[in-house]
Amino acid sequence: MVLDFAQRMVEEVSVALQQVVLLICGGMHPPSYxxxxxxxxxxxxxxxxxxxxxxxxxxxxxxLSPFALRQALEARLDSTTPEAAPxxxxxxxxxxxxxxxxxxxxxxxxxxxxxxxxxMVDGWGVxxxxxxxxxxxxxxxxxxxxxxWLGAGDRDFYAEPAVPHLTLWQQPQAVTGWTVEQxxxxxxxxxxxxxxxxxxxxxxxxxxxx
Numbered sequence: 001m002v003l004d005f006a007q008r009m010v011e012e013v014s015v016a017l018q019q020v021v022l023l024i025c026g027g028m029h030p031p032s033y034x035x036x037x038x039x040x041x042x043x044x045x046x047x048x049x050x051x052x053x054x055x056x057x058x059x060x061x062x063x064l065s066p067f068a069l070r071q072a073l074e075a076r077l078d079s080t081t082p083e084a085a086p087x088x089x090x091x092x093x094x095x096x097x098x099x100x101x102x103x104x105x106x107x108x109x110x111x112x113x114x115x116x117x118x119x120m121v122d123g124w125g126v127x128x129x130x131x132x133x134x135x136x137x138x139x140x141x142x143x144x145x146x147x148x149w150l151g152a153g154d155r156d157f158y159a160e161p162a163v164p165h166l167t168l169w170q171q172p173q174a175v176t177g178w179t180v181e182q183x184x185x186x187x188x189x190x191x192x193x194x195x196x197x198x199x200x201x202x203x204x205x206x207x208x209x210x
Contacts, residue, residue: 018051019210020088020116020203023073023104025056025063026169027095033170037092040172040192046200052076056097063096066103073104088206090116090199094169098123105132116202119195120153122168127151135198137191139168144180156180157194 022041026034034055041047054076062068077087089108093101098120106129109115120126121137128134128151136153138144140162148156159168159177168175172192178185179194189197 017046017049017203020050020090020206021052021054021073021077022047022050022199023054023056023069023089023091023093023101025069025091025093025097025101027063027097029095029166029169031055033166036171036173037169040196044196044200046203047196056100062100064099066100066107069100069104070107087112088114088116090118090202092119092121092195093123094121095123095165098126102126102129102132105129114206116206117198119198120147121191122165123147125150128153133202135194137168137194139163139165139175154181155198157191159191 024034024037038053038055041050041053054073056063056069057072089105089112091101091105101118102120102123105115105118109132115132118128118132118134119137120128120134122139122143123136124138124143124147128136130151134151134153136144136147136156138147138156138158141158141160144156144158157177157179159175163175168191172195173190175191176188177191179187179189
């Protein structure tokens with residue numbers, strides 16, 4: 001009976017993985033800077049099984065435009081996803097990419113399907129939409145505290161010791177810091193672990209509620 005339950009759980013998560021789209025939305029930097037984020041996904045036993053991982057095109061100011069991001073995302077989905085399949089969206093966004101990603105998440109939540117999570121990696125100065133599950137990651141404690149003025153995440157992360165802004169996106173496995181929930185810092189882990197653990201948690205919750 002225990003084995004049957006475990007098998008059902010695996011099957012439910014497998015179905016959810018095919019329905020979830022992970023959008024990677026970098027900032028205004030060379031596309032190669034996103035390489036370690038993609039490696040982080042490939043090395044995770046759950047996230048590596050996602051049916052669709054989409055990298056937003058990085059063409060100048062395009063990352064600021066939710067319309068441009070939506071066009072790129074829908075073009076990919078039209079070619080890979082059956083029309084009747086529900087599409088749940090999860091977004092990892094960085095820096096200026098958080099501007100377009102936040103607006104896209106709000107649109108998707110209202111008109112297309114559930115947004116499981118928006119991860120704003122150093123999205124300093126970008127307000128959160130209270131209707132979208134959001135997690136903030138910051139390169140230092142100062143960025144963490146000031147970002148919370150525009151809406152704290154459901155759970156946040158900040159690097160300690162502090163790292164340069166780009167390092168948080170380029171080398172998430174090498175950035176260690178603290179998780180923060182309801183103003184209290186708790187677990188110490190890497191930025192890559194935070195992204196993966198929270199992503200796996202929202203996927204499991206989605207599979208349970210489907």
